[in-house]
Structure formats: C-alpha cells, structure tokens
Amino acid sequence: GENVEQHPSTLSVQEGDSAVIKCTYSDSASNYFPWYKQELGKRPQLIIDIRSNVGEKKDQRIAVTLNKTAKHFSLHITETQPEDSAVYFCAASVIWGNAGNMLTFGGGTRLMVKP
Amino acid sequence: DAGVIQSPRHEVTEMGQEVTLRCKPISGHDYLFWYRQTMMRGLELLIYFNNNVPIDDSGMPEDRFSAKMPNASFSTLKIQPSEPRDSAVYFCASSAPRLGYEQYFGPGTRLTVT
Numbered sequence: 134g135e136n137v138e139q140h141p142s143t144l145s146v147q148e149g150d151s152a153v154i155k156c157t158y159s160d161s162a163s164n165y166f167p168w169y170k171q172e173l174g175k176r177p178q179l180i181i182d183i184r185s186n187v188g189e190k191k192d193q194r195i196a197v198t199l200n201k202t203a204k205h206f207s208l209h210i211t212e213t214q215p216e217d218s219a220v221y222f223c224a225a226s227v228i229w230g231n232a233g234n235m236l237t238f239g240g241g242t243r244l245m246v247k248p
Numbered sequence: 249d250a251g252v253i254q255s256p257r258h259e260v261t262e263m264g265q266e267v268t269l270r271c272k273p274i275s276g277h278d279y280l281f282w283y284r285q286t287m288m289r290g291l292e293l294l295i296y297f298n299n300n301v302p303i304d305d306s307g308m309p310e311d312r313f314s315a316k317m318p319n320a321s322f323s324t325l326k327i328q329p330s331e332p333r334d335s336a337v338y339f340c341a342s343s344a345p346r347l348g349y350e351q352y353f354g355p356g357t358r359l360t361v362t
Contacts (some may be wrong), residue, residue, distance in 0.1 A: 165349055174355040176339065200320070222291060226349075233279035233298055233345050237292040 134178050135160040137225050139239025146213050154242045156223035157205040163225040163236060166199060166206050171241075172219045176191075181208070182235075213246045220244070250306040254340050257294045269357045272321055273342030281316055281351060283339040284326050291339075297323065300337035330361045 136159040146152050157194035158166075163206045183190045183197045183206065190197050194213075199206040210217055226234040261267055272278045281296040295305040300317040308315070312331070319321040327334055332336040337358050341351040 167350070176355050178353070179350045182349070220333070222315065228345070228349055229347075233296065234341060234349055235293055235296065235304060236281075236294075240290045 135163060135225055135237040137223060137237050137239040139223050139242055141242060142240060143243045143245070145245045145247065148213060148215060150208045150213055152213050152217070152244055152246075154208045154221055154223070154244070155205060156207070156225075156239045157203075158225040158237075159204065160225070160227070161204065162227050165226050166197070167224050167226075167229040167236070168197060168208050169222045169224065169238075170219045171222065177222060210244075213244075213247050215248050218246045219243055252261070252340055252342055252352055254338075254354035254357050255326070256357060257355060257356050258360075260362065261330055262362055263331055264329045265327065266362075267330045267334075267361075268361060269325040269338050269340075269359070271323045271325070271340030271354060273323070273340070274344075274352055275321070275351075277342035277344045278320075278344065279343045279351075280317060280323050280340040281343070282323070283341065283353075285337045285339060286335075303317055327359075330359075332361045335361050 139156045164185035169177035170180045171177040181195050183199050194211045196209045220243050222241050223239040224236040226236045227233045255270045282294040285291050294307045295315045297317045315325045337356045339356045340354045343351045
C-alpha cells in the first residue's frame with residue numbers, strides 16, 4: 134500500500150518568512166496530492182491539491198510543487214501570517230473517473246508563525 | 249448545506265462499554281469515510297463506503313470495530329467493547345468525485361475511554 138512521509142514534524146518561522154513542507158510517497162500509481170490544514174481543535178480542511186499531470190499549482194500565498202520522478206511534493210507558504218499557524222497534512226491517492234479515492238496521510242507538520 | 253454532521257462531539261465512557269458514533273454526510277455525496285486521529289498514529293482511514301456499500305475496511309483495527317451505512321444520509325461506527333487505547337478523535341468525511349475529489353470532514357467526535 135501507499136506510504137507517505139512528511140517533514141519536518143514541526144516548523145517555526147517568523148511572520149513574513151516563507152515555510153516549506155515536504156512529502157514523499159511510495160506508490161508510483163498515486164496521481165492526486167491534496168494538502169489539508171487543521172487548526173487546533175478543528176477539522177482538517179483542504180487548502181490546495183495537485184494532480185500528477187501538472188508540476189506546480191499556486192493559489193495566492195500557497196503553492197504546491199510535484200516531482201513525479203522523485204515521488205515527492207512540497208507545500209510552499211509565502212509571507213506567513215500568524216493565522217497560518219496550524220498542523221498541515223499532505224496526502225496521496227489514486228484517482229480515476231468518478232471513483233472515490235482513499236487518502237493516505239503524512240504524519241503532519243505543526244507550523245508556528247511567530248509575530 | 250450544514251456540512252458533515254457528527255454526534256456526539258464528545259464521548260467519555262468506561263472500558264468495556266459499547267460506543268456508537270454517528271455521521272450524516274453532505275447531501276448528494278456518494279462516498280463516506282471514517283478516520284481516526286491520534287498523536288501517535290496520525291490520521292488513519294478506517295473504512296469507506298460508496299453508495300452505502302463498504303468498499304474497503306482494511307483499516308479497521310479489530311473485530312471490536314464495526315461500521316454501517318443503512319442509507320445515504322446516515323452512518324455509524326461502533327466499538328464494542330471499548331478499550332482505553334481506542335481514545336482518539338474520530339472523523340467522518342464525505343465526497344462526491346463527480347464534482348471534485350475534496351473530502352469534507354465533519355467536526356469529529358473526541359472519544360475518551362477510561
């Protein structure tokens with residue numbers, strides 16, 4: 134089955150700096166890579182996702198890059214703000230057609246943005 | 249839409265007791281997922297359903313765990329008998345792949361078994 138490794142487990146940055154979280158996956162068939170943000174005591178919520186047919190996707194201050202050959206993908210947050218403080222999870226899965234997808238999650242990264 | 253609804257939000261029970269967690273997916277979603285979250289093991293998929301039919305239950309830890317989805321708007325996760333190591337936050341999520349692959353999570357049920 135799929136195995137997703139996520140690093141670092143904790144990350145502390147100064148407000149305004151950039152943050153990068155990296156994940157590797159094991160199943161070369163995986164073609165869908167979402168990132169979820171979980172604030173303390175709240176539910177995970179999707180912030181961005183990428184499919185294997187593109188190498189990069191951006192949404193305002195957030196970007197995700199994918200290297201299929203190396204089987205790794207990364208989340209980049211620029212101009213970090215205190216409200217970015219949360220736990221971030223990467224995930225990988227295989228999607229096809231209208232079938233549902235089983236997500237395998239990484240272990241999570243606790244991001245702390247210091248004002 | 250109110251989103252995915254879970255009940256109860258908190259459950260405290262004694263070891264050996266039966267626990268039933270409930271989930272109402274978003275209307276129109278045809279996939280439902282049950283996850284467990286702990287500090288040690290992170291977010292784990294326990295089981296998922298498509299159109300009320302269980303598709304993959306390989307993540308269910310033991311026979312003490314069972315899940316059902318009697319109709320499109322209701323699912324239960326039951327633990328019988330409960331043990332202290334079952335203490336975790338249990339999330340239900342739903343999705344509609346024909347609309348997109350995002351899984352929408354409920355608020356979770358925090359289970360404490362003493």
